[in-house]
Amino acid sequence: MRATVLLLVCLGLAALPLLDAAKKSKKVEKKVEVDELESLLENIEEKDTKAEKKNAEKNPCEDHMCGWGKECIVDKKGAPQCECIAKCPELDGDPMDKVCGNNNQTFTSLCDLYRERCLCKKKDAGCSKSSNAKVHLEYLGECKQLNECTDELMSQFPDRMSDWLFQVMKELKSRRELHKLEWEELLDEAETDDEKKHVYPVIWKFCDLDVKPHDKEVSHHELIPITAPVIPMESCIKPFLEKCDINGNGAISLKEWGKCLGLKEGEIQERC
Numbered sequence: 001m002r003a004t005v006l007l008l009v010c011l012g013l014a015a016l017p018l019l020d021a022a023k024k025s026k027k028v029e030k031k032v033e034v035d036e037l038e039s040l041l042e043n044i045e046e047k048d049t050k051a052e053k054k055n056a057e058k059n060p061c062e063d064h065m066c067g068w069g070k071e072c073i074v075d076k077k078g079a080p081q082c083e084c085i086a087k088c089p090e091l092d093g094d095p096m097d098k099v100c101g102n103n104n105q106t107f108t109s110l111c112d113l114y115r116e117r118c119l120c121k122k123k124d125a126g127c128s129k130s131s132n133a134k135v136h137l138e139y140l141g142e143c144k145q146l147n148e149c150t151d152e153l154m155s156q157f158p159d160r161m162s163d164w165l166f167q168v169m170k171e172l173k174s175r176r177e178l179h180k181l182e183w184e185e186l187l188d189e190a191e192t193d194d195e196k197k198h199v200y201p202v203i204w205k206f207c208d209l210d211v212k213p214h215d216k217e218v219s220h221h222e223l224i225p226i227t228a229p230v231i232p233m234e235s236c237i238k239p240f241l242e243k244c245d246i247n248g249n250g251a252i253s254l255k256e257w258g259k260c261l262g263l264k265e266g267e268i269q270e271r272c
Protein backbone atom coordinates (compact mmCIF):
# COMPACT_ATOMS: atom_id res chain seq x y z
CA MET A 1 0.00 0.00 0.00
CA ARG A 2 2.82 2.33 0.85
CA ALA A 3 4.26 2.09 -2.63
CA THR A 4 0.93 2.70 -4.28
CA VAL A 5 0.18 5.75 -2.20
CA LEU A 6 3.66 7.02 -2.89
CA LEU A 7 3.12 6.52 -6.59
CA LEU A 8 -0.07 8.49 -6.62
CA VAL A 9 0.97 11.15 -4.18
CA CYS A 10 4.21 11.75 -6.04
CA LEU A 11 2.53 12.38 -9.34
CA GLY A 12 2.62 16.10 -9.85
CA LEU A 13 0.84 17.91 -12.58
CA ALA A 14 3.54 18.95 -14.96
CA ALA A 15 3.30 20.40 -18.43
CA LEU A 16 3.63 16.90 -19.81
CA PRO A 17 1.54 14.89 -17.41
CA LEU A 18 1.95 11.59 -19.18
CA LEU A 19 5.66 12.03 -19.14
CA ASP A 20 5.63 12.81 -15.49
CA ALA A 21 3.44 9.85 -14.75
CA ALA A 22 5.72 7.52 -16.60
CA LYS A 23 8.79 8.95 -14.92
CA LYS A 24 7.39 8.72 -11.42
CA SER A 25 5.92 5.27 -11.86
CA LYS A 26 9.34 4.07 -12.94
CA LYS A 27 10.85 5.50 -9.81
CA VAL A 28 8.30 3.74 -7.66
CA GLU A 29 8.88 0.47 -9.44
CA LYS A 30 12.48 0.72 -8.40
CA LYS A 31 11.43 1.49 -4.87
CA VAL A 32 9.19 -1.54 -4.79
CA GLU A 33 12.03 -3.70 -6.00
CA VAL A 34 14.25 -2.41 -3.22
CA ASP A 35 11.50 -3.08 -0.66
CA GLU A 36 11.05 -6.61 -1.92
CA LEU A 37 14.77 -7.19 -1.86
CA GLU A 38 14.99 -5.90 1.68
CA SER A 39 12.26 -8.16 2.97
CA LEU A 40 13.84 -11.09 1.17
CA LEU A 41 17.16 -10.38 2.84
CA GLU A 42 15.47 -10.06 6.22
CA ASN A 43 13.83 -13.41 5.75
CA ILE A 44 17.08 -15.05 4.86
CA GLU A 45 18.72 -13.62 7.95
CA GLU A 46 15.87 -14.85 10.03
CA LYS A 47 16.20 -18.39 8.83
CA ASP A 48 19.84 -18.27 9.77
CA THR A 49 19.20 -17.25 13.37
CA LYS A 50 18.26 -19.81 16.00
CA ALA A 51 14.61 -20.70 16.58
CA GLU A 52 14.48 -19.23 20.09
CA LYS A 53 15.44 -15.82 18.79
CA LYS A 54 13.07 -16.03 15.90
CA ASN A 55 9.95 -14.56 17.41
CA ALA A 56 11.59 -12.47 20.10
CA GLU A 57 11.86 -9.15 18.31
CA LYS A 58 9.82 -9.65 15.24
CA ASN A 59 6.95 -7.24 14.84
CA PRO A 60 3.90 -9.28 13.80
CA CYS A 61 2.93 -6.46 11.49
CA GLU A 62 6.16 -6.62 9.57
CA ASP A 63 4.97 -9.01 6.86
CA HIS A 64 1.30 -8.26 7.24
CA MET A 65 -0.03 -6.40 4.24
CA CYS A 66 -3.05 -4.17 4.63
CA GLY A 67 -5.10 -2.70 1.80
CA TRP A 68 -5.44 0.95 0.85
CA GLY A 69 -6.51 3.22 3.68
CA LYS A 70 -5.59 0.62 6.29
CA GLU A 71 -2.66 0.08 8.57
CA CYS A 72 -1.49 -2.87 10.62
CA ILE A 73 -1.99 -2.74 14.38
CA VAL A 74 -0.82 -5.39 16.86
CA ASP A 75 -3.82 -6.38 18.98
CA LYS A 76 -3.82 -7.38 22.65
CA LYS A 77 -3.11 -11.00 21.79
CA GLY A 78 -0.11 -9.93 19.78
CA ALA A 79 -1.77 -10.67 16.45
CA PRO A 80 -1.59 -8.31 13.47
CA GLN A 81 -4.87 -6.62 12.52
CA CYS A 82 -5.67 -4.30 9.64
CA GLU A 83 -7.51 -1.22 10.78
CA CYS A 84 -8.43 2.05 9.12
CA ILE A 85 -5.51 4.46 9.26
CA ALA A 86 -5.88 6.40 12.51
CA LYS A 87 -4.35 9.61 11.20
CA CYS A 88 -2.98 10.48 7.80
CA PRO A 89 0.42 12.17 7.66
CA GLU A 90 0.35 15.95 8.03
CA LEU A 91 1.14 17.51 4.70
CA ASP A 92 2.60 20.91 4.00
CA GLY A 93 -0.61 22.14 2.42
CA ASP A 94 0.52 21.77 -1.16
CA PRO A 95 -2.70 22.05 -3.22
CA MET A 96 -1.33 19.30 -5.42
CA ASP A 97 -1.63 16.82 -2.57
CA LYS A 98 -5.37 17.13 -2.79
CA VAL A 99 -7.27 14.54 -4.75
CA CYS A 100 -10.69 14.42 -6.34
CA GLY A 101 -12.82 11.34 -5.79
CA ASN A 102 -15.20 9.78 -8.32
CA ASN A 103 -18.03 11.44 -6.38
CA ASN A 104 -16.52 14.88 -7.17
CA GLN A 105 -15.52 15.38 -3.54
CA THR A 106 -12.11 16.86 -2.75
CA PHE A 107 -9.97 15.09 -0.15
CA THR A 108 -6.91 16.55 1.59
CA SER A 109 -4.76 13.70 0.33
CA LEU A 110 -4.99 10.27 -1.19
CA CYS A 111 -4.51 8.83 2.28
CA ASP A 112 -7.56 10.75 3.52
CA LEU A 113 -9.64 9.47 0.63
CA TYR A 114 -8.84 5.82 1.32
CA ARG A 115 -9.08 6.31 5.07
CA GLU A 116 -12.60 7.67 4.61
CA ARG A 117 -13.49 4.76 2.36
CA CYS A 118 -12.25 2.33 5.02
CA LEU A 119 -14.18 4.07 7.81
CA CYS A 120 -17.37 4.09 5.75
CA LYS A 121 -17.02 0.42 4.83
CA LYS A 122 -16.76 -0.41 8.52
CA LYS A 123 -19.67 1.94 9.29
CA ASP A 124 -17.40 3.74 11.72
CA ALA A 125 -18.61 6.97 13.32
CA GLY A 126 -15.70 8.77 11.65
CA CYS A 127 -17.25 8.22 8.20
CA SER A 128 -18.71 11.46 6.87
CA LYS A 129 -21.19 9.92 4.41
CA SER A 130 -22.04 6.29 3.85
CA SER A 131 -21.81 6.43 0.05
CA ASN A 132 -18.07 7.01 0.50
CA ALA A 133 -17.69 3.27 1.15
CA LYS A 134 -17.26 3.08 -2.62
CA VAL A 135 -15.26 6.24 -3.29
CA HIS A 136 -12.11 5.94 -5.36
CA LEU A 137 -9.55 8.25 -6.89
CA GLU A 138 -10.69 10.12 -9.98
CA TYR A 139 -7.82 12.56 -10.48
CA LEU A 140 -5.05 14.42 -8.71
CA GLY A 141 -5.68 17.93 -7.42
CA GLU A 142 -8.82 19.62 -6.17
CA CYS A 143 -12.13 18.78 -7.86
CA LYS A 144 -12.87 21.35 -10.52
CA GLN A 145 -15.05 22.02 -13.50
CA LEU A 146 -13.42 19.96 -16.23
CA ASN A 147 -13.34 21.23 -19.77
CA GLU A 148 -15.86 19.58 -21.97
CA CYS A 149 -14.57 16.78 -24.14
CA THR A 150 -15.98 17.96 -27.46
CA ASP A 151 -16.36 15.74 -30.51
CA GLU A 152 -13.49 17.61 -32.11
CA LEU A 153 -11.14 17.06 -29.15
CA MET A 154 -12.20 13.45 -29.00
CA SER A 155 -11.47 12.85 -32.64
CA GLN A 156 -7.99 14.33 -32.23
CA PHE A 157 -7.30 12.44 -29.05
CA PRO A 158 -5.77 9.19 -30.39
CA ASP A 159 -3.17 11.17 -32.35
CA ARG A 160 -2.44 13.46 -29.43
CA MET A 161 -2.00 10.55 -27.10
CA SER A 162 0.23 8.47 -29.33
CA ASP A 163 2.33 11.54 -30.02
CA TRP A 164 2.70 12.11 -26.29
CA LEU A 165 3.71 8.52 -25.76
CA PHE A 166 6.40 8.94 -28.39
CA GLN A 167 7.70 12.02 -26.56
CA VAL A 168 7.56 10.22 -23.22
CA MET A 169 9.56 7.33 -24.60
CA LYS A 170 12.18 9.66 -26.04
CA GLU A 171 12.52 11.45 -22.73
CA LEU A 172 12.82 8.20 -20.77
CA LYS A 173 15.42 6.92 -23.19
CA SER A 174 17.50 10.05 -22.79
CA ARG A 175 17.50 9.42 -19.04
CA ARG A 176 18.22 5.75 -19.59
CA GLU A 177 15.00 4.85 -17.85
CA LEU A 178 13.45 2.63 -20.48
CA HIS A 179 15.19 -0.24 -18.72
CA LYS A 180 15.02 -2.62 -21.65
CA LEU A 181 17.40 -2.58 -24.55
CA GLU A 182 14.62 -3.86 -26.78
CA TRP A 183 12.57 -0.72 -26.21
CA GLU A 184 15.57 1.50 -26.86
CA GLU A 185 16.17 -0.24 -30.15
CA LEU A 186 12.52 -0.04 -31.15
CA LEU A 187 12.50 3.65 -30.34
CA ASP A 188 15.57 4.18 -32.54
CA GLU A 189 13.60 2.55 -35.30
CA ALA A 190 10.54 4.66 -34.56
CA GLU A 191 12.57 7.85 -34.70
CA THR A 192 13.71 7.18 -38.25
CA ASP A 193 10.57 5.57 -39.61
CA ASP A 194 7.40 7.64 -39.68
CA GLU A 195 5.24 4.54 -40.05
CA LYS A 196 6.54 3.12 -36.78
CA LYS A 197 6.71 6.42 -34.95
CA HIS A 198 3.48 5.84 -33.10
CA VAL A 199 3.29 2.06 -33.25
CA TYR A 200 6.01 1.18 -30.76
CA PRO A 201 5.21 3.85 -28.16
CA VAL A 202 1.58 2.67 -28.10
CA ILE A 203 2.61 -0.93 -27.51
CA TRP A 204 5.24 0.10 -24.99
CA LYS A 205 2.68 1.96 -22.89
CA PHE A 206 0.37 -1.02 -22.88
CA CYS A 207 3.20 -3.16 -21.51
CA ASP A 208 4.06 -0.45 -19.01
CA LEU A 209 0.50 -0.40 -17.66
CA ASP A 210 -0.15 -4.14 -17.68
CA VAL A 211 1.81 -4.97 -14.57
CA LYS A 212 -0.55 -5.63 -11.67
CA PRO A 213 -1.41 -8.26 -12.63
CA HIS A 214 0.54 -8.92 -15.82
CA ASP A 215 -2.28 -10.68 -17.65
CA LYS A 216 -2.28 -9.14 -21.14
CA GLU A 217 -5.15 -6.88 -20.18
CA VAL A 218 -5.26 -3.42 -18.69
CA SER A 219 -7.94 -3.12 -16.03
CA HIS A 220 -9.56 0.01 -14.67
CA HIS A 221 -7.18 -0.18 -11.73
CA GLU A 222 -4.11 -0.37 -13.95
CA LEU A 223 -5.26 2.73 -15.82
CA ILE A 224 -5.23 4.96 -12.73
CA PRO A 225 -1.51 5.84 -13.07
CA ILE A 226 -2.22 7.27 -16.51
CA THR A 227 -5.65 8.81 -15.91
CA ALA A 228 -5.20 10.39 -12.46
CA PRO A 229 -2.60 12.99 -13.46
CA VAL A 230 -4.02 13.58 -16.93
CA ILE A 231 -7.78 14.00 -16.43
CA PRO A 232 -7.55 17.57 -15.05
CA MET A 233 -6.12 18.83 -18.35
CA GLU A 234 -7.32 16.24 -20.83
CA SER A 235 -10.97 15.63 -20.15
CA CYS A 236 -11.19 13.25 -23.11
CA ILE A 237 -8.85 10.64 -21.69
CA LYS A 238 -11.48 8.91 -19.58
CA PRO A 239 -14.30 8.69 -22.14
CA PHE A 240 -11.68 7.78 -24.70
CA LEU A 241 -10.30 4.87 -22.68
CA GLU A 242 -13.82 3.72 -21.83
CA LYS A 243 -14.54 3.41 -25.52
CA CYS A 244 -11.39 1.34 -26.00
CA ASP A 245 -12.94 -1.56 -24.12
CA ILE A 246 -14.85 -2.68 -27.20
CA ASN A 247 -16.20 -5.96 -25.82
CA GLY A 248 -17.16 -4.25 -22.56
CA ASN A 249 -15.50 -6.79 -20.26
CA GLY A 250 -14.02 -4.09 -18.01
CA ALA A 251 -10.47 -4.44 -19.30
CA ILE A 252 -8.57 -3.40 -22.41
CA SER A 253 -6.68 -6.03 -24.37
CA LEU A 254 -3.67 -5.17 -26.52
CA LYS A 255 -5.83 -5.53 -29.62
CA GLU A 256 -8.43 -3.13 -28.25
CA TRP A 257 -5.72 -0.71 -27.11
CA GLY A 258 -3.94 -0.73 -30.45
CA LYS A 259 -7.11 -0.31 -32.46
CA CYS A 260 -8.30 2.48 -30.24
CA LEU A 261 -5.02 4.36 -30.64
CA GLY A 262 -5.13 4.06 -34.41
CA LEU A 263 -2.82 1.13 -35.12
CA LYS A 264 -3.52 -1.15 -38.04
CA GLU A 265 -4.22 -4.85 -37.53
CA GLY A 266 -0.73 -6.00 -38.55
CA GLU A 267 0.99 -3.41 -36.38
CA ILE A 268 -0.43 -4.72 -33.12
CA GLN A 269 2.21 -7.17 -31.92
CA GLU A 270 2.65 -8.56 -28.45
CA ARG A 271 5.90 -7.46 -26.88
CA CYS A 272 5.36 -8.18 -23.22
Ligand SMILES: *[C@@H]1O[C@H](CO)[C@@H](O)[C@H](O)[C@H]1NC(C)=O
Binds near residue numbers: 104143144145
Ligand atom coordinates in the same frame (compact mmCIF):
# COMPACT_ATOMS: atom_id res chain seq x y z
C1 LIG B 1 -17.33 19.17 -9.23
O1 LIG B 1 -16.99 20.12 -8.25
C2 LIG B 1 -16.48 21.31 -8.78
C3 LIG B 1 -15.96 22.16 -7.63
O2 LIG B 1 -16.81 22.18 -6.57
C4 LIG B 1 -17.57 22.00 -9.60
O3 LIG B 1 -17.08 23.21 -10.14
C5 LIG B 1 -17.97 21.07 -10.72
O4 LIG B 1 -19.02 21.62 -11.47
C6 LIG B 1 -18.37 19.72 -10.18
N1 LIG B 1 -18.53 18.81 -11.30
C7 LIG B 1 -19.59 18.04 -11.41
C8 LIG B 1 -19.61 17.12 -12.57
O5 LIG B 1 -20.52 18.04 -10.63
